[in-house]
Amino acid sequence: MSDVYVDRQQLERDEIWWRDRQQFLQSKGYMLRPRFRPGWVPSWLTSGKHPYKSEDGILLPMASHTIDATRMSDGKMVYLKRVKAKNREASIACSLYSEPLRRDPMNHSVPVLDTFADPVVPGDSFMVMPFLREPDDPPFERVGEVVDFVDQVLQGLVFMHEQGIAHRDCSLDNIMMDASEMFPDGFHPIFQDNGLDGFSRLRSRPRSFVSVKYYFIDYGISSVFSPGQPHLVTGLDGRDRDVPELSSTTPYDPFAVDVFLIGNMFRKTLFGKYSNLQFLEFLVLRATHPTPSQRPESHELLKLWISERDRLSHLHKCWRLRERTEFTLTTIIWDCASLVGYIYSYLTFLLT
Template sequence: MSDNKLVYIKRVGTNDGESRIMAMLNASPLDGDPRNHTVPILDTFQDDEDSSISYIVMPFLRLTHNPPFTNVGEIVDFADQFLEGLAFMHEHCVAHRDCSEKNLMMDATAMYPLGFHPVKHTFLPDCNTPARSSIIPRSVAGVRYYFVDFGISSFIPPDAPSKLVLGLDGRDQDVPELSDEDPYDPFKVDIFTIGNVFRRLFYDDFSNMEFLAPLIESMTREDPAQRPTAAEALRQWTAIRKRISIFSLLWRLKRRNEGRIASVVADAKDLPHVSRQWLNWLIGRR
């Protein structure tokens, strides 16, 4: 690329379902909506020798947990962006159908002012210098999260005779209704999958994620009909979020397997940092 930025190039079928859905979500005016968390398309081109093959050029993104989350507020921002993006996608008749951890990614450019190596992610572009000393925390730098890989996604317009699909594909095989024989609602699959991401990435690992419990419970219900829509899940989350104090947002993540003494020591180390951030927040409100 002329600006020397890292990109990812994906081979797709020319004008296949994935290409059409991504193009629609990247077209004006949807591309300018801040709720849209579809991975941006930077360019497309057709294969010189085989017109049935095309390529989509996208920003080079990182997995959301690399580098690891450090405080509660970072996870709240993750939930904000992906629930907002899911509601937007469903509003525009697209069911992703595979929005598990590896298809949720982030643009971490702001966290790495000196860049990073595309293969050895923990190093600078020279592949020799560790990047850790130059990383800016995501809570300071700000990151943008994106849905990627629309390979099995479905566009189902409001006037479609059926809004049900078939298929066993998808990384998250915990979804109970997946079937090749019994049609199911793909939008409710997305709800379950995102709820399961919240459970596996955060709730199961960290003890100060209890506020996620009611949202996870509703999103991962066995019966798809009992799960909320994406818009309802976003409203439920917004109500939960309002009850999380600024002090809690700034606090470090506590692993469930932390020993009591280790936890007290870690809390003592974190308290001065959290207190400074809290005071800065109070001053900023005046």
């Protein structure tokens, strides 16, 4: 039987790779966690804590090309990603965050804060991005939070398409959020339900009362078109297998695919889950029409959404999300509890 006290002292192969880059990354202004620094001595050897209860006993996840770090200039947690030369994702992400595009309020492409070459492997480089969370972690709680999410996603889709970029994989997995205002004390990059030490209680603020921004990520299979160039591609790549026109032989319009993907994401994760999001139904039906030519373009979809959104009352947007599986009695009880909780949370937020 293995001894965890010994096993956790041994760095995995991917961890060694990052440890060997630590001093270089530090020279660029980014500090890795203690486990990934040269000369690291496990804290549990002197603290008496179990490795499973020590921050430097937390292993790096399996994704060998990414790691979290702290930007030394301001203490902000960032995300480092190793990419190959002429990488499509890096090229598109950098172009969308270039001047003056980064100042456009419609731009919801992940910010690229820094880039620099790997000193060891020719052609490899690093991208530095904000450390983001999945958009439904923690889960959406109120109708207004969903409204804000749909607003930003559709704005970002229109912006991308205006730049001639079709994402082609814009599922929920490729949308992230900057939740820094929700977690003012920060959170651990691996154990994200805990504080920075990986184990303490996480202090949070309700999503409804703070500013949250959502971003598109991962342009690995995206396509870029020049003005006037035909918008046709082939290929079966992408997470969502529901798109009816995907084909490896028959060309299709990737911009229409993006509209379907966004509509299908709204259907599966929002409209299909919660009963009081009826205002999304028309949007979902139009976006997921089985005939691509019958779907609205992204800017038309945004206009349809704004028309629906502007009919919603402030009270409706303040209400909690009701899961479709709830029984009537459960709904009444939870609605009452939610109203009290909303008032309490709002007053607490004002006082902190």
